[in-house]
Amino acid sequence: MGYWDSIILGFSVCLQPMNLFYCFIGVFIGTLIGVLPGVGPVATISMLLPATFKMSPVGAIIMLAGIYYGAMYGGSTTSILVNIPGETASVVTCLDGYQMARKGRAGPALGIAAFASFIAGTFSVVALTFVAPPLATIALRFGPPEYFSLLVLGLTLLIFLAHGSMIKALMMACVGLLMSFIGLDNISGYERFTYGIATLEDGLGLVPVAVGVFGLGEVLSNIEESVGKRAIFRAKISNLLPNRQDWKDSAMPIARGSVMGFILGILPGGGHVLASFASYAMEKRFSKQPERFGHGAIEGVAGPEAANNAGAGGQFIPLLTLGIPASPVMALMLGALVIFGLQPGALLMSRNPDLFWGVIVSMYLGNMMLLVLNLPLIGLWVHVLRVPYPFLFPLIVLFCLIGAYSINNNIFDVFIMVLFGIIGYLMKKVRFEAAPMLLGMVLGLMMEDALRQSLIMSGGSFQIFMTRPISAGFILAALILLAIPAIRGGKKLLVAKLTENE
Amino acid sequence: MQRLDRIGAIVCLVIAGIALWQSMKVPMGNIRQPGPGFLPFWVGVILALLSAVLWFQAGVRKPGVEPVRFLSGEGKWPYVVAAGVGLLTYTFLLEPLGFIISTFFLLIFLFRVIGKQKWWVGVTGSILVTFFTHLIFKVALKVQLPRGLF
Numbered sequence: 001m002g003y004w005d006s007i008i009l010g011f012s013v014c015l016q017p018m019n020l021f022y023c024f025i026g027v028f029i030g031t032l033i034g035v036l037p038g039v040g041p042v043a044t045i046s047m048l049l050p051a052t053f054k055m056s057p058v059g060a061i062i063m064l065a066g067i068y069y070g071a072m073y074g075g076s077t078t079s080i081l082v083n084i085p086g087e088t089a090s091v092v093t094c095l096d097g098y099q100m101a102r103k104g105r106a107g108p109a110l111g112i113a114a115f116a117s118f119i120a121g122t123f124s125v126v127a128l129t130f131v132a133p134p135l136a137t138i139a140l141r142f143g144p145p146e147y148f149s150l151l152v153l154g155l156t157l158l159i160f161l162a163h164g165s166m167i168k169a170l171m172m173a174c175v176g177l178l179m180s181f182i183g184l185d186n187i188s189g190y191e192r193f194t195y196g197i198a199t200l201e202d203g204l205g206l207v208p209v210a211v212g213v214f215g216l217g218e219v220l221s222n223i224e225e226s227v228g229k230r231a232i233f234r235a236k237i238s239n240l241l242p243n244r245q246d247w248k249d250s251a252m253p254i255a256r257g258s259v260m261g262f263i264l265g266i267l268p269g270g271g272h273v274l275a276s277f278a279s280y281a282m283e284k285r286f287s288k289q290p291e292r293f294g295h296g297a298i299e300g301v302a303g304p305e306a307a308n309n310a311g312a313g314g315q316f317i318p319l320l321t322l323g324i325p326a327s328p329v330m331a332l333m334l335g336a337l338v339i340f341g342l343q344p345g346a347l348l349m350s351r352n353p354d355l356f357w358g359v360i361v362s363m364y365l366g367n368m369m370l371l372v373l374n375l376p377l378i379g380l381w382v383h384v385l386r387v388p389y390p391f392l393f394p395l396i397v398l399f400c401l402i403g404a405y406s407i408n409n410n411i412f413d414v415f416i417m418v419l420f421g422i423i424g425y426l427m428k429k430v431r432f433e434a435a436p437m438l439l440g441m442v443l444g445l446m447m448e449d450a451l452r453q454s455l456i457m458s459g460g461s462f463q464i465f466m467t468r469p470i471s472a473g474f475i476l477a478a479l480i481l482l483a484i485p486a487i488r489g490g491k492k493l494l495v496a497k498l499t500e501n502e
Numbered sequence: 503m504q505r506l507d508r509i510g511a512i513v514c515l516v517i518a519g520i521a522l523w524q525s526m527k528v529p530m531g532n533i534r535q536p537g538p539g540f541l542p543f544w545v546g547v548i549l550a551l552l553s554a555v556l557w558f559q560a561g562v563r564k565p566g567v568e569p570v571r572f573l574s575g576e577g578k579w580p581y582v583v584a585a586g587v588g589l590l591t592y593t594f595l596l597e598p599l600g601f602i603i604s605t606f607f608l609l610i611f612l613f614r615v616i617g618k619q620k621w622w623v624g625v626t627g628s629i630l631v632t633f634f635t636h637l638i639f640k641v642a643l644k645v646q647l648p649r650g651l652f
Binding site (some may be wrong): 050051054165167168170171174175177178181185187188190191192193216219220221223224389390391393394395397398401402405406409411414415418421422425429430431432447448451452455456459460 | 596645
């Protein structure tokens with residue numbers, strides 16, 4: 001099937017009224033949770049996953065995907081107006097976005113964020129359309145060693161990205177791996193870490209853990225820090241359209257951010273957060289007046305916003321072509337696909353072209369809907385921001401509880417969720433990051449299978465990972481990442497800058 | 503920070519210990535034919551080593567770089583504990599009492615005690631939220647929620 005036939009098939013799928021509706025609901029919820037600090041796409045998708053069981057698979061995936069990239073748009077609004085990142089990917093948008101708002105340029109800041117998101121989002125979908133099929137062909141040649149090395153690279157990348165200590169991130173990844181081993185062993189059928197608890201035989205559910213750590217844990221720390229008293233930018237927002245000079249300043253950052261975001265998005269463990277940080281650093285380096293950064297430079301909004309949206313699109317590639325979830329969000333997508341009886345990976349495109357192309361094309365339409373939602377309707381989201389936290393958090397807690405319960409109709413999952421909420425709160429306090437733990441948990445079993453199969457293939461020699469060229473490339477990249485303290489120095493500088501601005 | 507890092511190191515060391523202990527209970531296999539205990543064992547070893555490194559690093563690092571406010575944000579930590587206890591209680595009451603009753607009381611607790619809303623706000627909010635979530639999840643999305651008493 002040629003590209004055009006595929007795209008036409010995609011349009012025919014997603015222009016069905018129900019799928020259009022799901023797409024709209026997805027991007028709407030995505031923007032909403034993006035705007036609200038403390039609820040991210042991971043928690044939201046986990047909570048809504050059970051609600052999609054009654055939908056068609058295509059509709060469900062379209063909606064869940066919409067939530068994810070919609071959140072990338074919404075997050076910037078909060079960063080610009082409140083100086084609190086609505087999402088982790090919008091952390092850098094605070095730096096210059098909020099400064100622009102303080103100088104009375106909230107309108108152009110919001111405008112360029114939305115346009116940059118739209119351009120990059122569309123770019124990444126176009127790239128996805130053309131890159132995914134050839135990658136899927138290459139992916140068919142991947143054996144266990146290649147999978148293992150790629151997963152190692154993914155985990156390393158995430159550890160490398162950790163905000164604080166790399167050792168702590170490594171430790172969390174190990175804990176996550178151990179968590180994934182809970183339950184029956186895939187190959188031998190032995191029970192591991194179950195302590196005779198029947199529910200644990202199926203393993204620790206990703207949804208209760210993710211909702212607990214990212215949903216409830218966040219609420220608990222917000223209760224303590226009384227986010228209710230945040231200072232919302234009160235001035236009237238006018239002139240959403242950036243002027244000619246703004247466009248001139250932003251054009252190249254958007255282009256660079258889109259390309260880099262997409263490439264980083266493809267790598268497991270990279271994704272939209274890394275993309276936005278890297279883009280900010282890059283724009284500062286390229287700029288003729290780097291001293292303007294941090295004082296309301298529009299490039300500092302345009303580049304990272306483009307990068308995080310392109311990264312979000314890129315993330316679908318490892319999932320759709322290799323069946324590897326590059327991030328917790330993608331792991332939930334994978335969970336959804338599996339629930340619907342679909343096997344993500346190289347064969348998805350040929351076996352379920354309607355789903356594959358329907359979802360991709362829905363992202364074109366979703367990006368257009370988001371542009372409308374985020375520019376003319378910006379006032380609506382500003383109102384949402386003004387809802388006081390004491391009204392908001394009981395709702396978030398309730399959605400967490402319902403989400404955890406309804407995944408299996410099992411009260412034990414609710415207990416796990418509450419437990420991990422408390423653990424997540426404590427981890428936040430002692431600065432142990434949750435993301436490596438969750439990714440470790442997601443990738444653990446896949447890594448174990450790949451490692452065991454590789455070792456059986458090689459008769460117990462670890463050389464197999466270095467003698468196969470693709471695998472060796474991944475391992476080498478992982479080693480380089482672990483060994484470059486110079487880049488970490490640069491990153492530290494950025495983090496220091498961030499805390500300084502807070 | 504120093505002390506907290508050490509606590510974290512000890513907790514992780516305990517987790518590593520559990521992993522080692524549990525992985526011994528299943529066949530380890532060998533490197534040619536790794537069994538179910540193989541990777542858990544080695545991940546446990548790595549975690550233990552990392553915990554040790556963190557412990558020693560915590561001693562070397564200059565203290566007081568980032569003061570952490572632990573359970574201390576504006577004296578609100580009792581609310582965090584209360585919220586945790588309230589939620590655990592909810593998990594135990596959800597099945598016997600059913601979604602509607604237990605959720606109503608949980609919401610009153612959250613609105614009134616944790617969120618410090620006025621009584622009438624809390625009660626009205628709880629009724630509305632319980633009603634609408636029941637409508638959306640149970641009636642519209644057909645999610646199975648515990649029935650309990652009714």
